[in-house]
Amino acid sequence: MIENFGRNIARLRKEQHLSQEELADRIGLQKQTISNIERGIRYPTFETLEKLRKVLNAGPIELFGTEEEVALEETTKVLERIDENEDKIERMVRFSKAFNEQYVHEINEVYEKAEAIQRLFTKQPKLDEEGFPITTKDDEIIWEPAFFDTLPFDQLDEVINKIDYIKKNQDLL
Known part of the structure; x- marks a missing residue:
């Protein structure tokens, strides 16, 4: 569990497009300390762990889990977000179909007319x-x-x- 911590911190930091220096500044540490944590040479205090968790917006599995556990956790979150937004997704699909059926033809017609007018003057x-x-x-x-x-x-x-x-x-x- 702890052996995954440094690698997970590095992954989370990179996912948020943070440099080691930027992460260190946000939690009040030296860049070298972040480097040592990511390489597994040093482990954080509970206070630093809490700051890392907040800054990286990460839960226990994201911080300590194996690659498989992290992937499973991410998959679960994605599925939950899909479930939460299923109604919105269905409405967007219906809108897209209605838009295509009703307006695409009209838009093409207007485009063709504008093109014809342009040809008159150019x-x-x-x-x-x-x-x-x-x-x-x-x-x-x-x-x-x-x-x-x-x-x-x-x-x-x-x-x-x-x-x-x-x-x-x-x-x-």
């Missing part, structure tokens, strides 16, 4: 028959102007003016 690569970008001899992509930039605004203004004229004068026709 240059697009010129594509060959197979859908691959056409490049120059220097492997630079040839770009087509944005659709918006190719619109004949002068002609559109002329058409709008003609429509407005027809609307204003429809009773004369």
Whole structure:
């Protein structure tokens, strides 16, 4: 039992991402003392043991148990946490299914529409028959102007003016 103590202290310390120096500072010891405890050269006083237990948040099995006992203890804790959170897990699974069924399609639709709008206002690569970008001899992509930039605004203004004229004068026709 005591022969596992140093190895368990080192494991617990590392799991909490503490250096020997940081652990020593937290419990008021020298780094060398922590090193000696971890190597099994020295054993803590009851007062130091209590401080180690609190800082490392460890129970008796985690401090003194064999690897198998520690693994069994951790497995038990995980199973207890699963049991405690089973209802939450089930609700998350139901939410995930409902979300996928209802919203993923809508999100994809919105994404496709946004992509189409973006293509209206940005240059697009010129594509060959197979859908691959056409490049120059220097492997630079040839770009087509944005659709918006190719619109004949002068002609559109002329058409709008003609429509407005027809609307204003429809009773004369």
